[in-house]
Amino acid sequence: MASSGSGTGTAAGTGSPCGACKFLRRKCASDCIFAPYFCSEQGPARFAAIHKVFGASNVSKLLLHIPAHDRCEAVVTIAYEAQARIRDPVYGCVAHIFALQQQVACLQAQLMQVKAQLAQNAMNSHNIESQWQGSLSGVPSIPTYPSYMNPISPQSSLESLEHNRADSLIMQEIHSREEFSSQGYPKKRPYNSDLSELQALALRMMRN
Numbered sequence: 001m002a003s004s005g006s007g008t009g010t011a012a013g014t015g016s017p018c019g020a021c022k023f024l025r026r027k028c029a030s031d032c033i034f035a036p037y038f039c040s041e042q043g044p045a046r047f048a049a050i051h052k053v054f055g056a057s058n059v060s061k062l063l064l065h066i067p068a069h070d071r072c073e074a075v076v077t078i079a080y081e082a083q084a085r086i087r088d089p090v091y092g093c094v095a096h097i098f099a100l101q102q103q104v105a106c107l108q109a110q111l112m113q114v115k116a117q118l119a120q121n122a123m124n125s126h127n128i129e130s131q132w133q134g135s136l137s138g139v140p141s142i143p144t145y146p147s148y149m150n151p152i153s154p155q156s157s158l159e160s161l162e163h164n165r166a167d168s169l170i171m172q173e174i175h176s177r178e179e180f181s182s183q184g185y186p187k188k189r190p191y192n193s194d195l196s197e198l199q200a201l202a203l204r205m206m207r208n
């Protein structure tokens with residue numbers, strides 16, 4: 001609007017009427033109330049809607065009752081309302097305001113729905129995590145043994161079995177010899193020879 005005012009002042013200085021006076025086809029005075037806000041080129045089209053809706057005399061009286069530093073915003077508001085009244089003679093700019101309010105309400109409803117969905121997703125994720133941790137805690141752990149409990153290897157168990165077998169055979173041999181001597185058969189050989197034979201038998205069985 002400042003550029004329009006400067007252009008209008010130049011036009012008024014050269015004798016060209018402002019946009020409002022040009023539309024009204026009258027001579028533009030030096031103290032014209034419309035000259036700072038309606039330029040000579042685009043002013044007639046803007047002022048046509050204002051004059052059709054409000055009337056030139058009503059607008060001039062309104063601007064005279066408004067402080068000079070607020071007249072620019074007042075002219076913009078009057079021009080917007082005039083264009084809205086031409087598009088919608090019943091509601092004017094109220095229809096546009098109502099449409100914007102409905103759009104804001106719709107966007108707010110969508111925002112609330114998205115927030116509720118995010119909260120539900122967060123709750124479901126927390127429940128799934130809790131169930132997963134619970135299932136992991138229910139799995140039995142593998143038992144651990146102290147360091148002093150050495151596991152038995154197959155080789156050691158085999159050697160133990162062979163030693164037990166040798167001891168059993170030795171006991172059977174001693175028992176049979178005692179029965180043989182107690183039944184009155186030939187005399188028993190000396191103890192040293194029997195012991196050497198038993199040792200030889202035990203060594204032979206361990207080697208096998």
